[in-house]
Amino acid sequence: MSNYKKVQVILFDKKGLRSPGTAALGYYAGSFHLNNEINFYNARKGSDIIVIQLKEEHYNRLILEIDNPRQWIDKLNNI
Secondary structure, rough: OOOHHHHHHHHHOOOOOOEEEEEEEEEEEEEEEEEEEEEEEEEEEEEEEEEEEOOOOOOEEEEEEOOOOHHHHHHHHHO
């Protein structure tokens, strides 16, 4: 799970321009545009999250708050 701890740092990174979206009290939801990338957030700082890297889609990454992240990562990697 050492990589998991590193992934949580993404919630503290610069997110870029919100369009549309919200950012309040450590909660991020919606589209954030930065450096020609569009990322979708639905997570709170300090929560369990996963980051899904996408190819040839509208969003470059999905940053999602989720229960049992290790279980979901294993499921997604085995599709």
